[in-house]
């Protein structure tokens with residue numbers, strides 16, 4: 357078993373999942389202002405540190421994805437943030453892309469940037485304690501899009517990123533996100549997601565990426581959020597499994613879904629059904645941002661000194677997701 361495979365399995369095994377706390381300063385500012393909290397490096401640290409010190413870090417969270425600002429910060433306890441995360445036996449990770457920019461040649465679409473100087477940045481992050489990384493490609497569905505150009509160029513960038521990350525001794529999360537925005541059907545989402553993921557693996561293989569040492573972070577198969585064609589959670593689970601079975605090479609150890617704007621409970625329910633029906637060898641778990649943090653952030657914003665209360669809410673969410681990652685969640689548990 358390779359070192360990278362061991363890291364991937366440590367992050368994902370036993371129902372553990374990933375806390376995606378890697379919102380860029382711009383996105384985090386929007387989230388904080390959305391709940392009337394002034395966004396400063398101090399307030400961003402306080403909220404994140406509150407989550408990273410929670411009880412559920414021990415049994416639920418296998419890895420935390422950080423943003424550049426956070427990985428360099430020191431917690432109240434005088435531990436650096438990576439030390440705080442590691443003290444719970446969770447693994448610190450880092451978002452290394454520099455964001456989605458206008459795609460030259462198809463300006464209504466996006467290409468994720470960040471390859472220039474990446475090797476040097478990776479070495480620095482490794483020294484700071486990171487053992488896995490994230491890069492997100494983003495695709496919009498409409499009658500014209502995504503174009504072949506966007507599918508191809510994002511897959512190419514993801515593969516170049518993944519090889520560099522492995523060279524530096526870390527596990528790359530490969531995240532091709534087909535957005536939920538739009539009025540497409542679940543079948544459209546299935547078709548596009550399948551094409552996008554297949555292209556990513558074609559490029560990953562071309563770039564000699566060790567597939568046993570990556571984590572795939574895809575979207576679930578959902579109808580567009582403006583479509584009025586919502587499908588049941590059972591159908592979400594079945595289509596998502598079918599898509600992944602047909603598109604992901606069996607060497608990949610695990611798949612950690614993004615929540616993508618689903619409500620906390622929907623993201624949990626869908627993951628639970630995916631695991632109930634999981635007839636693959638892939639570990640299927642969560643790498644949620646909003647679906648782990650939303651309620652905790654709302655509660656915290658009312659009284660930022662109420663650390664214990666905020667942690668209680670976060671612990672509940674993480675516990676629910678970890679049960680779902682084992683197919684053991686039920687709706688009744690939400691209210692207990």
Ligand code: 13P
Nearest residue numbers: 376614615616644645646
């Ligand atoms: P959401 O779960 O909020 O979609 O965030 C996950 C993520 O890391 C997106 O890149």
